[in-house]
Amino acid sequence: MSHLVTVAAIAAFAFAVSAALARPLPATAPQAAPFFGGGSAETHAWQRYHFRAYTMTLVFIAFEMEMMFMYPWAVVFVAEGGKAMAEMGMFLGILAIGLLYGWREGVFRWQ
Amino acid sequence: MTPLVLALPVALLAGAWLGAWLDRLVPVLWGRPAQGPFGPLRDGAALLARPTATTEAPDRLTRWLAPGTYLALAAVGLSVIPMAPGLAPLDSSVGIVVWGACEALTVIAVFLHGWSPNAPFPLIGAYRYVAIGLPVMLPSMFVLIAAALPAESLSLVQVVEAQREVWNVLRQPMGLPLFLLVGLTLTLRGPFDFADGADIAGGTSGQESGPGRALWQLARLTMLTAFSAMAATAFLGGPLGPGLPGPAWLALKTAAVMAVTVGLGHTVARTTPSQMLHPLWVGALPLSFLHLALAGWVAL
């Protein structure tokens, strides 16, 4: 509990610093226009943006979930010895096959 | 809450100043005139003397939320690191998990920073950083879990204790180089600065001026401090060392890691994001598997 309070206090302090410094002044229309090296745009920049690496993010989620199992595993690793090693080896092996499949399908390209 | 928490702002500010100075010192190797220790303070004062610009219909909330989050993540990340043997501002039994969360959320802070001004170059920087930042977070976690294996604990205090005889950098030689990739990404530097690059006119901070810009730079430098302290703790034995008191050793090791990170940022060229994505997945990630297996084998 006291840890949570500490983290909250640290974060609150950081946000207070941020709010104190990032205080934009009002600006005229030409000042506020986005920078294009002298050019201009027709529409707002916020858009349904085509994120080229989206297929890769799915593989990322698989690995990120796997981290969740690795934390407790790291604590008992030395106590469990070879058994823990073999189990995680199998798990990572399966994930590595997924990685190879993703590679073959070309998900790690900007497409 | 230990009173050590009050040392955090001091440590972060000192680290930010040192990082900014190193940033101005390293180009001396390439013939730039040297700047004294007041260089960063002068540049900071110049930024604070300017107004904070605004953009057309910006997202006002994320405008301050993004740098605030970045700063908060750096501060929380630093808080779990023991400053003397057995003594951390936030003595968490799951320090590595806390740091991992801070690391991964950095991607969101940088994205929001690029999102907020409603301008195309910052937006391109934001999306591009997400694409590179996500795969970099994976090797980082493997590397940190490998560092936790000999300690049989996720507490950084225990990770330090486990290095009394031999530092992790010797037991797990691939760990620090892989972790440096993470540091370059977390602090938007050199080869991994896909958010604020020159090809997008400064990217996510291209529309920033004055105190707003100073804030973002400060957040970047505090993250550099937190990262360097983490690398020093996980691989170089943190506050352990003969003669000097613990905090002094930690500060020295942190400064060393910081110098290496800044140096790499100035020496390694950035490739195109499309060419970067591939080696991260099929190079760095399998390497970190191998690293974990080797570290496990050594720990047994």
Add this chain to the structure above:
Amino acid sequence: MAVRLFHRMAARSAPAVFVCIGPRMQALVEGLFARAQSRRMESPAGAAILLVAGDIPRRAAVALDRIHDQIPPPRETVHWDGCDDPMTELLAAWARLMAGESGEPDRLPDDPPNPWKGHGDHGQGGEGMMGGVPYGRPMAMTGEDPRDGLKLDAYTMRVGPFAPMLPPGLVLELTLQGDLIASARVTEAPFPQPEDANAPRACAARLLRLLGLGPQADRLLRGTAPRSLNAVRALPVGLGAAGTGGDARTRLRGWLEGKPAEGPPPDIPRLLEGREWHEAVVLLNSWPPDTIRQAAEAAR
């Protein structure tokens, strides 16, 4: 007292300058910032002083005014014809601005880019999610994607003539989908530059700066070879391959060895279409400015 000290420190920082480069001035400006103690900013938001180098042709006058207004006030303009050293004037302008002088007013009228129209609080109303002119600018609409046929928003903009990552004078009308260039059109060719802008060293320095190696680029401009681990290898193999002239990588390697680039001018629209932004910018800088000027004249 503290306030005076703060202003004195700010004034001793290096002037933050945004440069608009006119005809015949490119190499002079690049040389100036490689030697001088002033910072060439990547965007006007980060600058306080506008340096107008050379006589800006009439066709770029509005663009110049736009850049001038995008520098947050207080701001000053310094003109440089390339004869004497502009540093004294830059330093004097910087000292005035840091002492709190009010600087120059906007040059363009304070009107939104389009009149607001549509329904709702922000003028967002139209047909469903589309249409309307919120905050004086319409929202992006969908278009065909050149790579995988997804119908996502297309974003049309004109970059240049003073975009720091493009040859000065070049104006491109680009339609982006995400960070990918869906279509490109050359509206204005770069300004003519004398031979010194095409010197191998100057060309290599421009590419190095784009790859995140600013101090090394300056070192190269001052006449010493850069020290980078991977500057040449950072460019993907085959990017910008042009017959006998080789690809961008061969051209950079040649430039670093002091050999001028050969090969015919590229077809700019065809070169850029389907490219990711970083690649596109690297490509345009992988030919000497004169070759790009010929290509742009042909494509206009």
